[in-house]
Amino acid sequence: MGFVSRGFVGRPEAREGTGLLPPGQYDIGDGFPVLSAGPTPRTALADWDFTISGEVDEPERLTWQEFQDLPHEDVTVDIHCVTKWSKFGTTWSGVSLDTLLDRVETSADYLSAFCDGGYTTNLPLEDVTGGSAWIVDRYDGEQLEAQHGGPARLLVPHLYFWKSAKWVRGVALSGVEEPGFWETLGYHIYGDPWREQRYAGD
Amino acid sequence: MTPESRRLDGNAAAGRLSDVFVFDATAARTRCGGCGMTAPLGVYHVYADAPGMVVRCPTCEAMVMRIAQTPGHTWLDMSGVAALDIST
Numbered sequence: 234m235g236f237v238s239r240g241f242v243g244r245p246e247a248r249e250g251t252g253l254l255p256p257g258q259y260d261i262g263d264g265f266p267v268l269s270a271g272p273t274p275r276t277a278l279a280d281w282d283f284t285i286s287g288e289v290d291e292p293e294r295l296t297w298q299e300f301q302d303l304p305h306e307d308v309t310v311d312i313h314c315v316t317k318w319s320k321f322g323t324t325w326s327g328v329s330l331d332t333l334l335d336r337v338e339t340s341a342d343y344l345s346a347f348c349d350g351g352y353t354t355n356l357p358l359e360d361v362t363g364g365s366a367w368i369v370d371r372y373d374g375e376q377l378e379a380q381h382g383g384p385a386r387l388l389v390p391h392l393y394f395w396k397s398a399k400w401v402r403g404v405a406l407s408g409v410e411e412p413g414f415w416e417t418l419g420y421h422i423y424g425d426p427w428r429e430q431r432y433a434g435d
Numbered sequence: 436m437t438p439e440s441r442r443l444d445g446n447a448a449a450g451r452l453s454d455v456f457v458f459d460a461t462a463a464r465t466r467c468g469g470c471g472m473t474a475p476l477g478v479y480h481v482y483a484d485a486p487g488m489v490v491r492c493p494t495c496e497a498m499v500m501r502i503a504q505t506p507g508h509t510w511l512d513m514s515g516v517a518a519l520d521i522s523t
């Protein structure tokens with residue numbers, strides 16, 4: 234796996250005290266911990282699809298090839314895990330949620346991302362549009378590894394990283410917010426790292 | 436390391452479960468709500484590196500329990516357990 238080079242990231246403590254680190258977080262430097270709630274799903278690309286369902290005029294389904302043919306964007310962002318590590322300058326490539334959601338008509342305000350392995354997470358629609366979220370299939374110039382969510386994961390860098398669901402297979406749009414896997418077990422419904430919204434009630 | 440190689444056994448959940456149960460939960464014969472197999476909770480699979488702890492059936496990998504500790508709270512979801520048989 235190719236990590237961002239040490240020269241680019243700098244010393245792990247370099248970002249502390251710069252205002253780039255949300256409250257209660259530390260800079261993990263080159264590390265990229267893998268947090269899993271189960272075995273790593275391994276879906277063949279021939280079987281992979283991405284669906285947009287729920288409150289839409291017509292559900293949308295994309296095969297892996299159709300997804301590949303959509304315009305990809307390169308994204309460099311900082312990510313913040315609720316277990317308190319942050320990682321700066323991560324580089325990804327993927328399809329903007331704007332591009333994907335443009336393919337359906339909806340009046341929904343929320344979505345649930347669903348994934349191989351059964352994981353779900355909930356997000357307001359306005360947090361994944363306007364250039365703020367992507368379905369990424371490349372990390373650091375390489376195909377996204379299965380342990381980091383490949384073949385494709387959600388990337389919503391402005392919220393805690395549990396919202397950036399690994400092994401994502403689609404989104405279901407809804408008029409009501411349906412709390413997801415961690416959101417139903419004591420974690421915050423929204424998860425803004427800058428307001429330190431780790432737990433329900435924060 | 437792969438997630439599989441970091442997987443623990445059910446005894447890893449003993450400390451968290453002792454916050455909730457007065458008996459030793461790892462010895463409780465636990466019936467999986469997914470496939471129906473029964474085994475002591477101690478032989479179930481535990482994924483402990485996520486924000487919370489996830490307990491899965493060693494036969495079918497169905498999630499049987501989730502445990503999270505947040506400040507002042509212990510959260511326990513046992514919706515995947517069909518039954519616990521506790522020797523008294």
Ligand SMILES: [Zn+2]
Nearest residue numbers: 467470492495
């Ligand atoms: Zn089972």
